Amino acid sequence: MKFIDEFRNKEIAEGLIQKIRKTSTRPIQLMEVCGTHTVSIFRYGIRGLLPEQIRLISGPGCPVCVTPNSDIDFAIALCRQKDVILATFGDMLKVPGSTSSLQKEKAEGRDIRIIYSSLDALKIGKGNPGKKVVFFAVGFETTSPTIAVAILRTKEMGIPNLFFLNSQKRVPPALFALLQSPRIQIDGLILPGHVSAILGTAPYQFISKEFHIPAVITGFEPLDILQGIYLLVRQIEEKKPEIEIQYRRIVTEEGNPIARAKMDEVFEKDDGNWRGIGWIPESGYRFRETFNQMDARGFNVEVEPSREHPECLCGEVLQGIKTPLECRLFKKICHPENPVGPCMVSIEGTCHTFFKYQ
Amino acid sequence: MVRLSNHKRNYDTAPQATGERRRGGGGCSMCLGVPGKVLEIQKTTAKVDVGGFLREISLDLCPDVSVGEYVLIHTGFAIQKVDEKEAEEILDLLKKMAEAI
Numbered sequence: 001m002k003f004i005d006e007f008r009n010k011e012i013a014e015g016l017i018q019k020i021r022k023t024s025t026r027p028i029q030l031m032e033v034c035g036t037h038t039v040s041i042f043r044y045g046i047r048g049l050l051p052e053q054i055r056l057i058s059g060p061g062c063p064v065c066v067t068p069n070s071d072i073d074f075a076i077a078l079c080r081q082k083d084v085i086l087a088t089f090g091d092m093l094k095v096p097g098s099t100s101s102l103q104k105e106k107a108e109g110r111d112i113r114i115i116y117s118s119l120d121a122l123k124i125g126k127g128n129p130g131k132k133v134v135f136f137a138v139g140f141e142t143t144s145p146t147i148a149v150a151i152l153r154t155k156e157m158g159i160p161n162l163f164f165l166n167s168q169k170r171v172p173p174a175l176f177a178l179l180q181s182p183r184i185q186i187d188g189l190i191l192p193g194h195v196s197a198i199l200g201t202a203p204y205q206f207i208s209k210e211f212h213i214p215a216v217i218t219g220f221e222p223l224d225i226l227q228g229i230y231l232l233v234r235q236i237e238e239k240k241p242e243i244e245i246q247y248r249r250i251v252t253e254e255g256n257p258i259a260r261a262k263m264d265e266v267f268e269k270d271d272g273n274w275r276g277i278g279w280i281p282e283s284g285y286r287f288r289e290t291f292n293q294m295d296a297r298g299f300n301v302e303v304e305p306s307r308e309h310p311e312c313l314c315g316e317v318l319q320g321i322k323t324p325l326e327c328r329l330f331k332k333i334c335h336p337e338n339p340v341g342p343c344m345v346s347i348e349g350t351c352h353t354f355f356k357y358q
Numbered sequence: 359m360v361r362l363s364n365h366k367r368n369y370d371t372a373p374q375a376t377g378e379r380r381r382g383g384g385g386c387s388m389c390l391g392v393p394g395k396v397l398e399i400q401k402t403t404a405k406v407d408v409g410g411f412l413r414e415i416s417l418d419l420c421p422d423v424s425v426g427e428y429v430l431i432h433t434g435f436a437i438q439k440v441d442e443k444e445a446e447e448i449l450d451l452l453k454k455m456a457e458a459i
Contacts, residue, residue, distance in 0.1 A: 001409040003393040003428065003445055012449075015456020022459075036390060089433075117434025119416060142391070146435045149418045194391045197430060197438040223452060249445035250391075250430050250438050259419045259437060 003249060007221030008044075016226040017049050024233045027053040029185055031320055033175065034192035035062035035348025036220050042357035044222045046229075054229070057184065057320040058353075060174060060277065061192060063139045064091045064346035065318060068273040070306040071167045072097035075136045077301040078165065079110040085128055087121045088136035090114040094345045098306045118143075118150035125154070125162030134296045136165045142194040144168045144285070145259035148266040151291060163296040166285060169272050171195050172203040173283035179211045183321050188232035189215040190225070193247040200255025201243045208241040219247035266291055275342055276308075276315030314341035317350050324351040331355065391432040393440050396425050406431065 032038055038058045041047060047056055060066055076097050079086040086102070093103040093114065106112040111131075113124055121135035137147045147168065154162050171192065179186065189207060196204075196217040207215045214235035218228030228246040235241055245251050265288070272284025287295050308314075311329055316322035324330045324343070334340035336352055343349035394406035394413060402417050408431065415429075420436035423429055428440035 001393070002395075003440055006445075006449055012452045012456045015459050016452065018459045019455060117416070119434060142432055142437065145419050145437070146416075146433055149416065149435070194430070194432060194437070197391070227448075227452065248448060249441045252441075256419060256438055258421070262419065 004221060007219065007223040009223060013049075013222055013226055016223065016230055020054070020226070020230050020233055021051050023230065023237055024051055024054055025237060027055070028187040028233070028236055029055045029057055030188045030190060030229065030232055031057050031059045031186050032190040033059040033061045033171065034190075034195070035065070035346065035350070035353075036194075037061070037190055037192070037218065037225065038350055038353050039348055040220050040222065040225055042353050044225075046222065046225055049226075050229070054233070056190075057186075058317070058350040059178065059320050060274065060318040061140075061171075062343075062346045062348045063143070063169060064095060065314065065342040065349045066169060066274040066277070067092070067095065067138050067167050067342070068275045068306070069095075069097050069308065069342075070273065070303070071136075071165070072101070073303050073306050074297075074301070075102060075134075075165055076100050076105055077303045078134050078136075078296065078299060079105050079112055081132075081299075081301060083130075083132055085111045085113060085124060085131050085133045086136060087113045087115045087124050087133060089116075089138065091346055092136060092138060094339060095342055096339060096345070098304055098308075118146045119153070121150055121162060122154060122157065122159060125159040126157075129161060132161050132163060134163045134165055134299075136167065138167045138169075140169055140171050140192070140195050141198045141263075142192075144267070145198060145256070145262050148259075148262040151266045151294060152262065154294060155291065162294065163299070164287075164294050165296040166267075166287065168267075168285050169274065170269070170283045170285070172199070172206075173272070173280055174274065174277075175204070176206060177277075177280045177283070178319060179207065179213065183319065186213060186320075187236055189213060190228050190232070191215050191217040191243075193217060193219045193224070193250060196245075196247070196251045196255065198256045198259045200251070201245065201253050202255075204243045208243055212241050214241040215243050217243070217245045217247055217251050219250065274318070276312075276318045309340045312341040314343045314351070317341075317343050324354040325358070327351070391430045391437065393428050394431050394436075395428050396423055399423070399425060404429075404436065406436075 125133040267285035269282045270286040313327040339345040343351035394408040398405040429436035
């Protein structure tokens, strides 16, 4: 596939690894924020190719993993209503809530539809006028503009029975929180390519300006990741932290202003609840007042009190403080067929990736 | 007429089984993006070729594209144009770097 295959060239990869070895003089820890990076890093064995002194740690980068179980419980309570059809992305089905999951509810006969695009929710809404259709909308800034488009179009077309359970997250405030209370040493950040395709570089400036940490917006193929790591090592060695773009074929300094305008039209910043981490200021969204009638949070349903498995370490794993190997549940009672915590559910969750590749 | 590959597939019913899943052996649909070539534009939608598969996508977030250009596709939306020149320049740079070692 064009723009993918050529970024998997082995000879160039070897050259980059040599270059990294020559440039790196001291032990460092780099965090990859995005789950797609974690998967690529394991899939191509990148950890094993790097000099021992460069350690890669995985961060909170998967919207499925960080959706709080109180929201999963809310979605479950909604789908148990007889007149509700719940629509969501396929990755959300297995995520454990406090006592159930959407997959279990679907097996019990609840009407839960898996959608691929936000716009599919509109079709379901229009096709089922006698039902209340709720789109359980999760995602980072890559996905949020597509949800904003769906909301704007719902309003335009007048689909009165379509509602949104909004659980989207904003990445930069989470990075700020992570860097502000450092329970781990981070020497450089591998920033997510597709979130940045929307955001551009401006929202990340605090990383280098306030925390003096280098950060590189990186693509997802092996050459992208190796070049991203090389650029980080170079910034660290030269002691010149900045926000650099490796993934130039997709990401520009200004990002996608049209997409950001759509988000601004529909949402305003709000505190966000991250599973395993907690509330982070301004890391989520709420509806602007004109769209309030579409907010499924206004539904009067009884939601069970949320609780997590007491031994689950997903919170620490999401912050890069612990690895899945330190969790007592890992591979014993927690595995992809019976996930206890969210990091085992998502294909991009750190525990799932460790399970598959380690 | 652009020739797509020979995969037999019902394009309308299996959108998520196409390029995005083939790309890297899986990944969460909420993070992945794949490049596709624009074949046809109709108002706010486009038909694109994603690694030999035909897909219909929304151009709401990336309206300024032309037939023949590549876009990055995420959950059925073009979210950014692919800059072919940048891609070539980076590959050239990396090749030269690898040769110099």
